[in-house]
Amino acid sequence: MEWFYVKGILIQSGINLTAVLGLSLLTGFTGLFSFGHAGFMAVGGYAAVFAGMRLGLPYPLALLFGGLVAGIVSLPIGRLTLNLKGDYFCIATLGFGEAIRLILDNVQTFGGARGWPGIPVTTDLFNVAVVAIIGTFVMVRLVNSRHGRNMIAVREEELAARTVGIDAFKYKMLSLFISAMYAGVAGGLQGYYLGFLQPKMFSITKSTEFTIMVIFGGIGSITGTVFGTLLLTALPEVLRAFAIWRLVVYGAAVIFIMISRPEGLMGGKELSLAALRRLFGPRPKREVPS
Amino acid sequence: MVQFFQQLINGVSIGSVYSLMAVGYSLVYSIMNFSNFAHGGVIMVGSYIGFYLLTSAKVPFPAALLGAAAGAGVLAIIVERIAYSPLRHRSAPFLYFIISAMGASMFIENFVVATIGPTFKTYPAVFSRWPIEIGPFYIGRIDVLIFVSAAMCLLGLVYFIDRTKLGKAVQATSFNHRAASLMGVNTGFVITLVFAIGGLLAGIAGVLFGMKYTVYPQMGAITIKSFIAAVFGGLGSLPGAVIGSLLLGIIETLVSGYFSSQYRDLISFTLLIAVLIFRPIGLMGKVTEEKA
Numbered sequence: 403m404e405w406f407y408v409k410g411i412l413i414q415s416g417i418n419l420t421a422v423l424g425l426s427l428l429t430g431f432t433g434l435f436s437f438g439h440a441g442f443m444a445v446g447g448y449a450a451v452f453a454g455m456r457l458g459l460p461y462p463l464a465l466l467f468g469g470l471v472a473g474i475v476s477l478p479i480g481r482l483t484l485n486l487k488g489d490y491f492c493i494a495t496l497g498f499g500e501a502i503r504l505i506l507d508n509v510q511t512f513g514g515a516r517g518w519p520g521i522p523v524t525t526d527l528f529n530v531a532v533v534a535i536i537g538t539f540v541m542v543r544l545v546n547s548r549h550g551r552n553m554i555a556v557r558e559e560e561l562a563a564r565t566v567g568i569d570a571f572k573y574k575m576l577s578l579f580i581s582a583m584y585a586g587v588a589g590g591l592q593g594y595y596l597g598f599l600q601p602k603m604f605s606i607t608k609s610t611e612f613t614i615m616v617i618f619g620g621i622g623s624i625t626g627t628v629f630g631t632l633l634l635t636a637l638p639e640v641l642r643a644f645a646i647w648r649l650v651v652y653g654a655a656v657i658f659i660m661i662s663r664p665e666g667l668m669g670g671k672e673l674s675l676a677a678l679r680r681l682f683g684p685r686p687k688r689e690v691p692s
Numbered sequence: 693m694v695q696f697f698q699q700l701i702n703g704v705s706i707g708s709v710y711s712l713m714a715v716g717y718s719l720v721y722s723i724m725n726f727s728n729f730a731h732g733g734v735i736m737v738g739s740y741i742g743f744y745l746l747t748s749a750k751v752p753f754p755a756a757l758l759g760a761a762a763g764a765g766v767l768a769i770i771v772e773r774i775a776y777s778p779l780r781h782r783s784a785p786f787l788y789f790i791i792s793a794m795g796a797s798m799f800i801e802n803f804v805v806a807t808i809g810p811t812f813k814t815y816p817a818v819f820s821r822w823p824i825e826i827g828p829f830y831i832g833r834i835d836v837l838i839f840v841s842a843a844m845c846l847l848g849l850v851y852f853i854d855r856t857k858l859g860k861a862v863q864a865t866s867f868n869h870r871a872a873s874l875m876g877v878n879t880g881f882v883i884t885l886v887f888a889i890g891g892l893l894a895g896i897a898g899v900l901f902g903m904k905y906t907v908y909p910q911m912g913a914i915t916i917k918s919f920i921a922a923v924f925g926g927l928g929s930l931p932g933a934v935i936g937s938l939l940l941g942i943i944e945t946l947v948s949g950y951f952s953s954q955y956r957d958l959i960s961f962t963l964l965i966a967v968l969i970f971r972p973i974g975l976m977g978k979v980t981e982e983k984a
Binding site for chain 1: 725726727774775778779784786787788790791792794795796797798799800801802803805806916919920923927954955957958961962964965968969972
């Protein structure tokens, strides 16, 4: 296999990972199910490219700007929808995601449906790797912090969490904000990688794909998210020999996972040095009760 | 004024197709409490069955319509058996149902792409394309057919739900699963039945939609409209789904007619968001604790 081809897959994996990490916080750790994350990715992508090409910000700042704008856009959306439950939140995010795409389709300053071509290709494997690694590190620290535990409490039982004094709404909002920021940065990476942006790239299919990656890796596991994203980004490429059948296999695989191993690849567990040691190290002697 | 009524007629026609889809969708929601995203795939397969029955098997139109309905009904049952039933027995959270439905939808759509191909297909002209003239208005024959078939199906469904014993069982299961099963309702059978009915309606909707426009593997995406309509009218409520669909169809054609068809979908989604924010139970939804 050519290095150029492999490199392309790796860069795309890194971009997806950045977006999926954010979604993992929202879905996996806070228990909110979004079908509109491609919308945040679109906002971040367009904002980053706008910052880079029209405002003249350097590339890293442009990416941050994209993430920040996506995060800010998520605030009013969260304010309006986070009180909805279950299916209704999911439908509302779907509506917002599609609405963002349709607005971009009709705004001619950014090229409308034809898209925004001629973006300097700046994203390379090194950039993506740096962003993805920083993103993973920050996310691991976050979910292991007090704030992360509060989000998990909200996911497990919102009423109980509120009873012990956790401001559930605030944590849902925080979770949405951070996950939108991740998606926004990923959108910027994507724009600067492909050299063009088009609203069509951020359809509901993209949001679904991200959600499937989170579920596939396992709800509530960062390691799972990383593996799930890398595997599922590479899978269609591996199956490319089957060409038209690959998405059929993909769909069947998703159903199969749901009915046979719904806890996902990692099942909420994390892969760490300590866990590996426990798995392969000498078994602790069992205490014999006298 | 003439233009306004003309748009209204078009709106009712497209709204009727939406209502066939939305009712099946809402019915499943009322029993299972999750959004069946695989519904679009079932509609699309129904449309293809109807197409091939008309072109290859050359059966008369009513037979093709029934065949498509039956095929789609069977497919809906198969989807339930494979993708949802195992989750149901484990009482998995709704999230897993939705993901499984997404997988099923992806499978069905791409299976059709892989076997039949991604090209658009046009239904043969079953009826004359000349519209009927009533005074200053023109009504397409296909629009009349759509309206009449949709109305007949929906009236049939209302009769079934309200007047028959099985319909009562469906109502009871929708109201409270456990209590219904304690009273001797075979809830497993009711669920299969509900998917079958949803599938039948989806098949008919698929044929009607295919006749008005074209048939293609991604046509299932249109269910997003029936989805909006169902939320608009109140998820789980059948009259709500019908009224929501008709209103959505009318609003859409008016927006395309008077502004631009580019804004049509944007208006639909804005409407969806507005309903969810200001009145999440919809126009006539049933109030439950889980909603807002």
